[in-house]
Amino acid sequence: MKKQRAWAADHDVGERRDAIMRGLNTVLRARGRPGALRMQDVADHLGLVKGNLYYYFRSKEELIYHAHVKCVRVSLEALERVRASRDGPAKRLRTLIVEHILAMTEGEYGAVLLEDIEQLTTAHRRKYVALRDEFENGVREIVAAGITQGEFSKQDARIAGFAILGAINWIPKWYRPGGELSARVIADRFADMFLRALRP
Amino acid sequence: MKKQRAWAADHDVGERRDAIMRGLNTVLRARGRPGALRMQDVADHLGLVKGNLYYYFRSKEELIYHAHVKCVRVSLEALERVRASRDGPAKRLRTLIVEHILAMTEGEYGAVLLEDIEQLTTAHRRKYVALRDEFENGVREIVAAGITQGEFSKQDARIAGFAILGAINWIPKWYRPGGELSARVIADRFADMFLRALRP
DNA sequence: GGCTGATTTGACCTTGAAGTCAAATCATAG
DNA sequence: CTATGATTTGACTTCAAGGTCAAATCAGCC
Numbered sequence: 001m002k003k004q005r006a007w008a009a010d011h012d013v014g015e016r017r018d019a020i021m022r023g024l025n026t027v028l029r030a031r032g033r034p035g036a037l038r039m040q041d042v043a044d045h046l047g048l049v050k051g052n053l054y055y056y057f058r059s060k061e062e063l064i065y066h067a068h069v070k071c072v073r074v075s076l077e078a079l080e081r082v083r084a085s086r087d088g089p090a091k092r093l094r095t096l097i098v099e100h101i102l103a104m105t106e107g108e109y110g111a112v113l114l115e116d117i118e119q120l121t122t123a124h125r126r127k128y129v130a131l132r133d134e135f136e137n138g139v140r141e142i143v144a145a146g147i148t149q150g151e152f153s154k155q156d157a158r159i160a161g162f163a164i165l166g167a168i169n170w171i172p173k174w175y176r177p178g179g180e181l182s183a184r185v186i187a188d189r190f191a192d193m194f195l196r197a198l199r200p
Numbered sequence: 201m202k203k204q205r206a207w208a209a210d211h212d213v214g215e216r217r218d219a220i221m222r223g224l225n226t227v228l229r230a231r232g233r234p235g236a237l238r239m240q241d242v243a244d245h246l247g248l249v250k251g252n253l254y255y256y257f258r259s260k261e262e263l264i265y266h267a268h269v270k271c272v273r274v275s276l277e278a279l280e281r282v283r284a285s286r287d288g289p290a291k292r293l294r295t296l297i298v299e300h301i302l303a304m305t306e307g308e309y310g311a312v313l314l315e316d317i318e319q320l321t322t323a324h325r326r327k328y329v330a331l332r333d334e335f336e337n338g339v340r341e342i343v344a345a346g347i348t349q350g351e352f353s354k355q356d357a358r359i360a361g362f363a364i365l366g367a368i369n370w371i372p373k374w375y376r377p378g379g380e381l382s383a384r385v386i387a388d389r390f391a392d393m394f395l396r397a398l399r400p
Numbered sequence: 401g402g403c404t405g406a407t408t409t410g411a412c413c414t415t416g417a418a419g420t421c422a423a424a425t426c427a428t429a430g
Numbered sequence: 431c432t433a434t435g436a437t438t439t440g441a442c443t444t445c446a447a448g449g450t451c452a453a454a455t456c457a458g459c460c
Binding site: 249255 | 406407408409410411
């Protein structure tokens with residue numbers, strides 16, 4: 001139930017929360033030396049004072065949770081788009097792989113996937129995992145459809161799904177913006193590779 | 201310079217340190233609810249008192265560092281074995297993939313790879329990364345050799361290496377001992393899949 | 401037993417980061 | 431200008447977890 005204010009309709013709380021989540025993303029991408037994420041860093045990055053963050057999010061846990069949800073929604077939207085298309089399984093999978101990689105590397109929320117979901121409350125973790133499973137099941141279904149339709153060789157769709165998503169989810173660990181390998185190139189080559197792995 | 205005691209040659213400090221690192225591994229695998237790793241948990245698991253851990257490791261950082269090194273050494277030994285063999289690139293790669301997956305899932309030190317290396321001191325991180333790169337380069341070299349010798353199709357060996365190792369390193373995130381998919385099955389199917397991805 | 405050095409103990413110290421809150425400030429309507 | 435509610439501030443509190451240490455205990459040797 002979002003309260004709307006006439007005087008700032010285009011700078012409302014939702015916008016601000018999004019900005020904070022994007023800030024979180026940047027901080028996560030940039031984190032150099034220290035191990036843990038600090039609310040202070042997020043505040044500093046945005047030119048805010050730490051206490052101010054707590055006006056928008058009840059806790060660090062909530063911030064991370066909402067960022068996770070934002071992130072998985074991006075992937076779910078890609079899944080919807082792909083399902084709405086008339087493409088066959090191979091093309092669908094390629095699109096999804098590419099979009100997922102771009103989301104991980106250049107997306108506004110992708111880096112949060114590096115945060116351990118164990119730190120979420122049980123309720124939040126369940127909600128997030130449900131969304132994530134929806135996406136992962138979508139990928140598996142595409143693989144399974146490809147096998148059924150003969151575009152892919154017969155194999156275990158679960159394993160293929162785990163391998164593809166694992167390889168992609170690991171990318172932020174080594175990807176460096178501005179490095180030798182651009183996100184686009186990584187995305188295309190990963191897609192090539194996994195489609196080769198599946199072809200009959 | 202390790203001081204040797206006549207009266208406990210087979211229960212020396214090195215053994216104890218190993219036991220603690222194995223305990224760390226178990227705790228990391230089992231960690232249910234909370235986000236972070238606590239020295240207290242490691243102590244509890246081993247039936248030790250927290251302070252006692254600090255007799256064997258100067259700090260949590262050192263414990264994690266040494267566990268990382270242990271872990272990568274296991275993989276490096278597999279690499280050496282493979283290099284010493286007369287197998288061709290495809291067979292070599294399969295062996296490495298299988299061994300690496302078994303190390304990640306059932307090995308005595310594999311779970312530590314889930315800990316962020318950013319929390320290590322710069323010096324320790326450099327040392328560890330050097331070892332890890334040695335292993336990763338080894339994998340890339342095998343891929344490259346396979347391409348040269350025509351066992352694999354022409355492609356970017358770096359990308360293939362990243363994809364293979366990323367998919368494997370992600371396994372502990374979803375693998376559950378005693379679950380539907382045994383480590384052995386996962387290892388074989390992952391190997392099948394990646395070899396299909398590389399074949400001409 | 402008594403000595404010596406290794407190991408264990410648990411109470412205590414310290415720190416860093418999460419989170420709180422009352423007061424100050426700001427934006428807009430009237 | 432003033433009233434009102436939204437937002438911002440920064441000093442403060444809390445607390446968990448890492449880490450310390452002097453004293454107690456243990457193992458083997460003489």
